[in-house]
Amino acid sequence: MSEQTTFDLIIIGAGPGGYVAAIRARQLGMRVALIEKRATPGGVCLNEGCIPSKALLDSSELFSLARDKFAVHGIRVDPPQLDLAAMMLRKEDVVAKLADGVTYLLKKNAVELFQGTAVLKGVNSTGKHEVAVQLVSAGPTLLAAPRVILATGSQPTPLPGIPCDGQLVVTAREALSFDRVPDHLIIAGGGYIGLELGSVWRRLGALVTVIEMLPQLLPNMDRQAADALYRSLRKQGIQFKLGTRITGVQQRGATATVQFDSGTGAEEIGCDKLLVAVGRQPVTAGLRLEDLTVRLDERGRVIVDGAYQSSQPGIFAIGDLISGPMLAHKASEEGVACVEQMAGQRAGVEYEYIPGVCYTWPEAATVGKTEEQLKEAGTPYLSGRFNFSALGRARCMDETEGFVKILAHAENDRVLGVHIVGPRASDLIAEAAAIMSFEGTARDIALICHAHPTLSEALREAALDVHKEAIHV
Amino acid sequence: MEIKIPEVGESVREALLAKWFKKSGDSVKRDELLCEIETDKITLDLNADAAGVLTISVAEGTTVAVGTTIGQIEESVTDVETPAVVLAEPEPPKVEKHADAPTSPSVRREMREKSVSPDEVAGSGKGGRISLDDLFSRISEKTKIPPAAKTSPTTEIAVPVPVVLLSAPAVIAESPDKFSVRTEDAPAYTAGREERRPMSPLRKRIAERLVAARQQTAMLTTFNEADLSHIKALRSKYHEHFMKRHGFALGFMPFFVKACIEALKEFPSVNASIEGMDIVHHHYYDIGIAIGGEKGLVVPVLRNADRLKSYEIEQAIADFAEKIKSNRLAIADLEGGTFTISNGGVYGSMLSTPILNPPQSAVLGMHAIQDRPVVRDGQIVIRPMMYLALSYDHRIIDGREAVGFLKRVKEYIDDPEELLLEG
Numbered sequence: 001m002s003e004q005t006t007f008d009l010i011i012i013g014a015g016p017g018g019y020v021a022a023i024r025a026r027q028l029g030m031r032v033a034l035i036e037k038r039a040t041p042g043g044v045c046l047n048e049g050c051i052p053s054k055a056l057l058d059s060s061e062l063f064s065l066a067r068d069k070f071a072v073h074g075i076r077v078d079p080p081q082l083d084l085a086a087m088m089l090r091k092e093d094v095v096a097k098l099a100d101g102v103t104y105l106l107k108k109n110a111v112e113l114f115q116g117t118a119v120l121k122g123v124n125s126t127g128k129h130e131v132a133v134q135l136v137s138a139g140p141t142l143l144a145a146p147r148v149i150l151a152t153g154s155q156p157t158p159l160p161g162i163p164c165d166g167q168l169v170v171t172a173r174e175a176l177s178f179d180r181v182p183d184h185l186i187i188a189g190g191g192y193i194g195l196e197l198g199s200v201w202r203r204l205g206a207l208v209t210v211i212e213m214l215p216q217l218l219p220n221m222d223r224q225a226a227d228a229l230y231r232s233l234r235k236q237g238i239q240f241k242l243g244t245r246i247t248g249v250q251q252r253g254a255t256a257t258v259q260f261d262s263g264t265g266a267e268e269i270g271c272d273k274l275l276v277a278v279g280r281q282p283v284t285a286g287l288r289l290e291d292l293t294v295r296l297d298e299r300g301r302v303i304v305d306g307a308y309q310s311s312q313p314g315i316f317a318i319g320d321l322i323s324g325p326m327l328a329h330k331a332s333e334e335g336v337a338c339v340e341q342m343a344g345q346r347a348g349v350e351y352e353y354i355p356g357v358c359y360t361w362p363e364a365a366t367v368g369k370t371e372e373q374l375k376e377a378g379t380p381y382l383s384g385r386f387n388f389s390a391l392g393r394a395r396c397m398d399e400t401e402g403f404v405k406i407l408a409h410a411e412n413d414r415v416l417g418v419h420i421v422g423p424r425a426s427d428l429i430a431e432a433a434a435i436m437s438f439e440g441t442a443r444d445i446a447l448i449c450h451a452h453p454t455l456s457e458a459l460r461e462a463a464l465d466v467h468k469e470a471i472h473v
Numbered sequence: 474m475e476i477k478i479p480e481v482g483e484s485v486r487e488a489l490l491a492k493w494f495k496k497s498g499d500s501v502k503r504d505e506l507l508c509e510i511e512t513d514k515i516t517l518d519l520n521a522d523a524a525g526v527l528t529i530s531v532a533e534g535t536t537v538a539v540g541t542t543i544g545q546i547e548e549s550v551t552d553v554e555t556p557a558v559v560l561a562e563p564e565p566p567k568v569e570k571h572a573d574a575p576t577s578p579s580v581r582r583e584m585r586e587k588s589v590s591p592d593e594v595a596g597s598g599k600g601g602r603i604s605l606d607d608l609f610s611r612i613s614e615k616t617k618i619p620p621a622a623k624t625s626p627t628t629e630i631a632v633p634v635p636v637v638l639l640s641a642p643a644v645i646a647e648s649p650d651k652f653s654v655r656t657e658d659a660p661a662y663t664a665g666r667e668e669r670r671p672m673s674p675l676r677k678r679i680a681e682r683l684v685a686a687r688q689q690t691a692m693l694t695t696f697n698e699a700d701l702s703h704i705k706a707l708r709s710k711y712h713e714h715f716m717k718r719h720g721f722a723l724g725f726m727p728f729f730v731k732a733c734i735e736a737l738k739e740f741p742s743v744n745a746s747i748e749g750m751d752i753v754h755h756h757y758y759d760i761g762i763a764i765g766g767e768k769g770l771v772v773p774v775l776r777n778a779d780r781l782k783s784y785e786i787e788q789a790i791a792d793f794a795e796k797i798k799s800n801r802l803a804i805a806d807l808e809g810g811t812f813t814i815s816n817g818g819v820y821g822s823m824l825s826t827p828i829l830n831p832p833q834s835a836v837l838g839m840h841a842i843q844d845r846p847v848v849r850d851g852q853i854v855i856r857p858m859m860y861l862a863l864s865y866d867h868r869i870i871d872g873r874e875a876v877g878f879l880k881r882v883k884e885y886i887d888d889p890e891e892l893l894l895e896g
Contacts, residue, residue, distance in 0.1 A: 346585035350578065412573070412600075439575035441600075 007033045007145040009339065010131050012118045012287070015043020016328040017319030018151030019102055019111075021335030026109040028343040033143050034111050035118045035133055040099040041106060043153050045328040048173040051098055053196050055091040056176060057359050060203040063087075072398055082204060088177060114141070119288050120148065120315070129314050147314050149338060150287065150302060151331070154280040154320035159188055162249050164276055168256050169249060172197060175275045182206045182273040186258050188246050190217040192358045194277035195229075198238050199360045208238045209269065211260055213278075215243040218358065220325075222370035222419040224385075224405060229364045229421050232401050249274060282321045297323070306348070308338040330354050353437045357426040362402040365429035368417030368436055371407055380410035384442060384466030388422045390473065391461075392453035399423035404462040406432075406442055413441035413466075424455055431459055442466040474523045476544040478510060478537055487597070488512045489536050489674050490543055497529040501546065508533070508543070509800065512674055515771070515807070516800045523548050534614040536674065537595045574601035580608055587612050610671065675769050686829045691867040694826040694838075697879045699886035701842050701857040704728050707889060719784045725839075726762070726790055727783035729814055731892050732885035733837055734758045734779045737812060740878040742870050744811045746832040752869055761810035761830060762790055765820075766797040772830055773802065774810040818842065824860045834869055837882065838862035859886075 009025050011018045014036035022034045040047060066080040106113055114133050121130035121142070128144040135141055156171040158164055164171050175185075175197045181204045187194040190212030202208040210217075217240070218226045234240060244262040252270075259268040282301050289296070295303045295311040302310050302317035309316050318338050319331030333349045340347035355367040374381045387403045388394035402422030408415050418432035435445055445463035450456045464470040478488050489511040495501055503524045509516055521527075525548040531537055574596040576584070580603055584591065587608075594611045596603035672680065686692065708723055715723045737744040737758060745754045758779040761772040773793040775786060796802040815827045816839040827838035838861065845858040863879040870878075885892050 346588075347582070348585065350581070414575070438577045439602075 005141065005143045006128070007031045007112070007143060009033070009147050009149065009342070010035065010129070010143055010145040011149045011151055012131070013043065013151035013153055013319075014038075014041035014102075014106075014113070015151060015153045015319065015331065016045045017153070017331030017335045018043070018149065019106060020332040021149055021151065021318065021339050022111040023105060023109045024336045025339040025342070026111055028339060030339070030343070032111050033114060033131075033145065034106065035114045035116065035131065035143075037115070037117045037136075039115065039136075040096075041102045041113070042095075042099050043328075044155075046098055046102065047095060048176060050328055052091050052095050052176045053172070053193075053200070054359060055094045056087065056200045057196060057361075059087045059090065060200045061361055064203040069398065082181070084179070084181065084204070088179075091176070114143070116141075117286060119286065120292060121288075122292060123314070147316060147342060149308075149335070150284070150289075150310075150315065150317040150321055151319050151335065152283045152287065152321060153331075154282050154326055156276060157279040157281045159246060159276050159278060162246070162274075162276070168251055168254070168272070169274045169276060171276055175201075175273070178273070182271070184209070184269075184271040185273045185275060186211060186269070186271040187275045187277055189277035189279065190214070190240070190242070191277060191279070192218070192356075194275065195233065195358055195360050197275060197277065199233070199236070202236060202238050209241065209271070210238060211241045211244050211246055211258070213243070213245050217242070218364070220356075220370075221358075221364065221366055222405065222417065223372055225364055225366065225419040225421050228402055229358070229360060229362070232362055232421070233360060280320065280326055284321065307341045308334060324351060325354065325356060327354065327356060350437065353433050355429045355433045357429065359426060362399070362422045363420075363425035365420045365425035366418070367429055367433045368415070369407065370417055370419065371405075374407060374416060379416065381407050381416060382410050382442075382466045383407050384462045384464065384470070386458045386461035386465055386470060386473065388455070388458055391455065391458050393455050393457070394423060396453065397423060404428070404458040406445070406459070406462045406466055408442035408463075408466045413443055415440060415442055415445065415463075418459075420458075422455070422458070428455055428459060431456060474525070474546045474548060475542045476507065476519065476522075476546065478539050478541050478543060479519070480539055487536050487538050487674060490531055490533050491516065491673075493529060493533050495527050495529075497527060497544075499527050501525065501527050515802045515804060516675070518800055521546060531595065532614050535595065536597075536610065536671070538597065541595050574603050576603045577605075580605055583608055589615075613671075679769050682831070683828055686831050690829055690831060692829055692864055693867055694862050694864040695872070695875050695879055696824070696863075697861045697883045699859050699861055699883045700847070701725070701859055701886065704886060704889055705857055715784070719788070721787065721791065723783065724787055724790075725842075726814075726816070727786040728886060728889055728892070729816075729837070729839060729882075730760055730762075730775065730778055730781075730786050731783070732882045732889075733760065733812060733814060735885055735892060736878045736881035738779075739881055740870075740874045742874055743835045743865065743878045745869055746811070746834055747866070747869055748832065755811045757811065759809050759811045761813035761833070762793065763813060763815035763827075763830075763836075764790075764794055764797055771797060771802065771807065772810065772813055773797075773806040774808070776809075812836070814839065818859065824862065826862055827864045829864055829866060835863060835865040835875070835878070837879075838864065861886075 008030035010033045011022050012035045014034050018034060019041050022032045025032045038047060045051060063080060063082060066077060070077055114135060115137065116133045116135040119132045121132050124130050124144060128146050129148045131143045131148060133141050133143060162169060166174055172193050182201060184207040185198070185201050187198050187208065187210045190210050194210055195217065198208045198210055216226060217230050230240065241260065241262055244260050246258055246260045247266065248259040250257045250259065255270055255272045256274060257268045257270050258274055259266060284296065284300060284302065292312045292315065294315055297303050301323055302321050304310050304317050304322050308318055316338055318334035320326045324330055337347040337349050353367060355365060358364040371383065384406045385403050389400040394400050405419045406415060407417040415432070415436050418429065420428050442463040446460055448460065450460045461470045461472055465473060490508060491511045492509045494506050494508060501507065501521045501524065503521055505521045507519050507521050507527070509518050523546050525546040528545040528547065530545065531541065531543040537543060574591055576591060583605065589608065589611060591603060594603050594607050597607050598604055704725065712722065741754050744758065745752055757777055760775045760778040762775060763770055763772045775781065775789055778786065781789070793806065810830065810833060813830045813833055813836040815836055817825050818839050818841040822840050824840055825838055827836040829836055840860045842857045842859045844855050846853050847856045847858060861879060861883060863875055865875045
């Protein structure tokens with residue numbers, strides 16, 4: 001084994017977990033190899049997840065504004081024409097530019113990037129883990145390091161018995177690149193991904209039906225917030241079949257019939273696309289974890305300790321591979337904490353303050369505990385709420401749907417959870433996460449001066465409402 | 474029984490736990506001296522409220538909020554079984570919820586790094602919030618390395634931190650602590666060349682007040698000199714008599730206090746102060762006497778000094794000096810004051826400009842008595858002379874008044890018989 005192939009750390013997977021960990025490890029003085037099977041870094045998030053979906057959400061939002069809202073603002077336009085190909089090109093351009101940016105960062109930080117697929121080969125005679133890489137360009141090579149971080153992410157979970165064909169039955173990846181607007185898009189799964197992509201295609205003119213097995217959308221979200229979002233999306237014309245199980249799909253040429261059961265007997269509806277977005281599962285196949293003593297849980301996730309080390313010493317795992325919400329920012333945090341701990345720092349991820357966002361319009365964002373969780377835990381709490389319809393800026397924007405809801409401890413007033421449905425909830429949640437990270441109180445938010453007129457005033461009013469002191473209610 | 478920092482005065486919110494006289498595990502008797510605390514006004518001793526075994530929870534050198542529990546006395550079994558006194562005070566156990574004190578992400582990270590738990594740190598913020606400063610002062614006191622060594626940017630830049638690369642640790646499962654790529658700990662290489670210590674609350678307070686006096690007043694100083702011949706003669710003439718009656722010698726201070734009070738009566742603005750947009754004239758004469766203590770200058774106040782006899786003044790000042798020495802000065806001794814006398818002469822000062830003690834508007838500086846040639850009736854004679862300085866706030870005291878006031882003081886000292894006629 002030659003000298004060049006020995007590293008201090010090997011990271012498998014260059015998604016938001018892996019590439020961030022790689023850069024941080026370089027900053028800490030480690031020699032880092034980063035293995036990625038795609039041609040571009042960034043993982044699912046950048047290539048076929050967060051970024052392209054937000055590009056399309058923003059484009060389709062503009063389209064629907066031009067079509068449905070301009071007249072309200074006194075702007076007369078001919079009905080806007082959709083140039084889907086141009087919209088897709090713009091999306092691809094956004095992705096390409098950001099991927100170039102990540103490539104540049106890796107280069108700048110002298111992370112050694114290997115494009116290929118990795119297989120764990122176990123511990124060699126010097127105590128290092130060997131990783132075989134099937135390089136895309138140059139054939140096999142062998143790398144070794146005392147530590148390996150698995151950051152291979154996740155992939156869509158298929159519906160049982162209904163394999164994705166990439167044409168009729170598709171995953172999020174294909175649904176981000178349809179070459180025409182579907183007539184009827186059925187989405188299996190009422191989670192973040194299904195609702196976001198459903199919003200995109202609904203705005204662009206498709207008939208969209210979301211079929212969700214559970215009796216509610218976004219089961220981990222605060223019920224009031226999820227219900228508000230549900231009503232908003234229904235108003236936009238998205239149809240929902242909740243508590244409904246898809247039992248089969250019958251393909252008929254370019255269309256399909258989806259059979260489902262909502263508890264009142266078997267039914268079926270036709271569609272020309274079926275998006276499967278019922279969940280995601282960790283990608284560990286091909287790594288040959290089974291040859292090592294890396295233990296997985298019942299859902300195939302790698303079991304790790306507080307240092308993100310698996311049951312096999314020297315093998316670490318972060319992001320979607322381990323338990324917790326499958327969020328890009330969570331993976332990045334874990335990547336940093338993992339390598340900082342390797343460097344002897346007492347880093348950690350504060351999971352209770354990780355925000356989550358659903359980029360529908362109105363957006364839904366959440367951090368901390370839901371009201372249901374507080375009730376179940378028996379935590380005494382007070383709830384404050386402020387509707388965007390009473391907010392000056394929201395009125396100006398003509399975006400009056402939704403509210404801010406703040407849950408604070410009844411005794412010490414600590415903010416325990418903040419749930420926002422409304423315009424730019426994704427940005428507003430940052431203040432809530434900051435306040436909660438500082439273990440602040442509802443009164444703290446109320447005492448902070450918020451600029452007028454802004455959407456952020458809704459947070460302050462909701463905080464005031466915790467003590468029933470809201471000014472504008 | 475919990476040992477807490479007591480309430481020592483209205484404006485006192487924190488105290489420096491200056492010294493423990495006992496160690497954790499020591500058994501202490503009731504009323505035995507436990508520790509010394511220092512506030513921005515005074516230092517005082519805490520004695521044991523009960524007998525038992527001491528457990529110290531806040532180490533010396535820590536600044537803590539008033540009311541903070543700094544230790545415990547585990548009352549000894551025999552004491553508990555004596556039902557008389559101990560059971561008579563069923564003090565509800567006030568649990569200090571330190572573990573619940575709000576922090577911030579950076580504070581929590583540093584706590585993990587330094588293995589400090591939240592309940593070890595007394596938060597200084599709202600609701601006991603622990604700031605990085607609170608944490609660092611706790612750490613510095615734990616490790617005896619000043620926190621400034623870590624935060625000072627100059628130190629960080631100046632020190633080329635050796636980056637130890639990870640060189641193939643054979644046993645992978647070892648604790649990550651072995652893996653030293655840390656760049657955060659700057660070596661304490663400056664040790665010995667200089668020493669850095671946080672200001673004590675008393676020193677902080679002195680510093681704040683002095684700067685405020687400079688910045689918030691229009692201070693200037695006028696000078697004069699006094700001939701102490703007569704007073705010296707008086708003192709030696711009546712020395713024995715005074716000693717016999719009062720048991721101590723008569724000093725110079727009573728003469729100056731009385732001279733000032735008579736002059737203040739003639740120039741009321743010197744005894745006045747500015748409050749907001751108002752000028753407040755005081756119809757009483759509370760004279761502060763600046764006394765240098767080991768930890769800094771304090772100014773105890775002679776209340777209604779105009780009603781005090783010379784021996785009472787002498788006695789009161791001696792009491793203050795004794796209290797300062799034994800740390801028994803009370804907040805009440807320091808509050809208020811309408812005018813201050815500062816005697817730099819005891820240190821041998823020939824001439825100086827005293828600084829105002831706001832909200833007071835003037836301060837008299839006394840200096841060393843020196844035999845100097847002076848001209849009396851066209852003759853050069855040798856007289857015991859003292860320079861006098863009056864610093865005053867020109868905003869409410871005109872130059873004419875200040876000079877006039879000081880001239881009156883001089884006259885009363887030159888010729889103390891006049892004091893007799895006036896008062």
